[in-house]
Amino acid sequence: MTSSVRAENAAFSALIPALAPPPSNQALAEIPDPGRKLLALRSYIRMGTRLASRWSWTDAEIAAFQGSPEQLALQAEIDAVSAHFADANPGYEIYVHATVRSLDTQIKRWNANDSVGTAAAELLAAFEDRFGSEDGQPGAIDPAALKTWLTRFKLSRRPNLAAPGLTLHGRASAIDFQIMKDGRIVAGANSKQIDTVWRAEKWDEKLKASMDAAGPSFTGPLTSPDEPWHYNYKPKPVAKEDAVASTLPEAVRTPADPPPVASPPVPLPIPAQVPLPLPRPRYP
Structure with missing residues (x-):
């Protein structure tokens, strides 16, 4: 059929x-x-x-994520991994397309x-x-x-894509890290390069080293399917009071020093009591 x-x-x-x-x-x-x-x-x-x-995420959820504290935290960690990788591998840099898919x-x-x-x-x-x-x-x-x-039912070979709606790239919870030199991708998110480039040139190990050193919220790489460029992102949950504080103006989050507490008044010395002379008895 x-x-x-x-x-x-x-x-x-x-x-x-x-x-x-x-x-x-x-x-x-x-x-x-x-x-x-x-x-x-x-x-x-x-x-x-x-x-x-x-x-x-929906389009509205993706738009709300842009510029949020969560998005800025993600970008800061990507930047830290990229900086470490560039220092450890002179002439090479990381390319990341961090837009939510x-x-x-x-x-x-x-x-x-x-x-x-x-x-x-x-x-x-x-x-x-x-x-x-x-x-x-x-x-x-x-x-x-x-x-x-x-x-x-079990497939003899899994596809290298998650079904639409299921990829963690759709929730800013996965990032693909590609290797670039002189503005050209030399190790990309390409399954045909896994053995010939990623492992042959040890980019998988070099990227993993930078992740371990500077990317505490990243785990990976993905092993099923085999994607040495793919790392999941799961930051530590923010405490409730910290999450509320992060949305407040700086002046509210960091209150001014409280006014000094007035010292208790020092009691005045009580003068010693001088005994009064008793009246002399009067006899008839």
Whole structure:
């Protein structure tokens, strides 16, 4: 059964939104290829109750992040790692594109990525074998059975992209660090360079050294899939009182010295009591 035939099949199309956990419905609607759509749905189902908390920020949330104390803290740590790397590797520098990755961008990449296409074709073929009918159209598929099958199905090779909405790049919680020399990327976020550049020239070790020295909130690199340039960012939580204080004007956060406390009055000395002479008795 071809993708075009399946895409036109109402029964198959109805299954997707019926199984899509919120808020993934909109993203799935923007993935036209059935195999890629099914592959994304598999990720959303497997994410379970964590889906909503992992979902990428909205445009409004991304705008609110810009210039916030959290964004400035992230940038300060990136700058510290970059400075350490430049000192340790003269002539080379780190390039970071720290912009939060929007959901639209993630969907576009998902719809065009080759590794996603390969995994989608494998999943779609397995789906046809498991749920296809004799006439080449999917029969009456039990949504619960499909959900269980998608949850348990294992790909022979994972795509190198997270399903749209699930990447930590969509929440400013992951950063890709690339190596640059003379304005040119020499070790980029490219899976084809992992063995030939990143490991052959030991950029993975050199970047890790700078992370350990100057990036306390970064963990990594990512190992599944293998991305030596990818580090997750998880700063220590700010205490509630500190978070409130950071939003206040400086004059409020740092009050003036309190007025000196007046010393208690020094008691005046009490003069000694001089005994008065007793009246002399008068006799008759």
